[in-house]
Amino acid sequence: MPGTFxxxxxxxxxxxxVIGVVIWAIVYPLKVGVHWLFHWTLHSLESLGHGPQQLLVLLPLLVGALIVALIARTRASLIHYRDNEGVIHELNDVEGDGLERAIALYYSSEPAFEQVLQGQEGLDVRWQLPTFSLAWRKFAATLVTLGSGGSGGLEASVTLIGESSSAGLFKPRHPIARANEKLA
Known part of the structure; x- marks a missing residue:
């Protein structure tokens, strides 16, 4: 079969x-970390026993929400998302499940009127947006949200982490581009 390629x-x-291996290397520790942190959170709450101290179940949720809010406000960028009705929404890059953001980032490489006027098109537009920093911020937000007992899941977060990491892997870098020019 390789001879036919x-x-x-x-x-x-x-x-x-390469993309599959790198994304797996990022996502597997996230899965393990979420399960460990959630187990630790539940075990800590179970050790409190029954009674009014059970209201402390809200404490990990509150702390998790505050940490995620801090992550979402630190170096946040907005991603523009066009819904089915053509309305454009500004989405914080880390908030939410991540699926809309991954879809919006995919379509950011399509030329829009404003980008064409500025001479920007294709992947150049996507590469101007965060890549690895977005992936690590989403990693941390997912870990804290799910580990503290918050609502959500890994699947949509993994989609955004995978998209951002893949874009970051193949993002042109100036030193590499200069070296390629010298070699050519």
Whole structure:
């Protein structure tokens, strides 16, 4: 089967494997961390026993919410999302489940009127938005939210983390671009 691939197809297969390995290396510790932190939170609350002290169940939720709010406000960027009715919404990059943000980031590479006027199009537009910093901030927000007993799931967060990390892996960097120019 590898003999039937041309050079471009082989490059894409290798690129896909690299992306898969890197995303797995990021997401697996998130999964393990969420399960460990949630188990620790529940065990800590169970050790309190029955009675009025059970109201302390709200404490991890409150602390988790405050930490996520801090993460969402620190170096936050807005992602513009167009819904089915054509209305554009400004979304904080870390808040929410992450699926709308991943979709919005995917469509950010499509030329919009404002971007065309500025001479920006394609992946250049996506690469101007956060990549690894967004992935790590979403990682931390997901860990704290789910680990403290907050509502949510891993799937949509993993989508945004994977999209941002993949974009970051192949984002052009000036020193590398200059080295490639010298080699060419």
């Amino acid at each position: 041309d050079d471009e197809e082989r490059r894409l297969v290798v690129q896909s494997v």
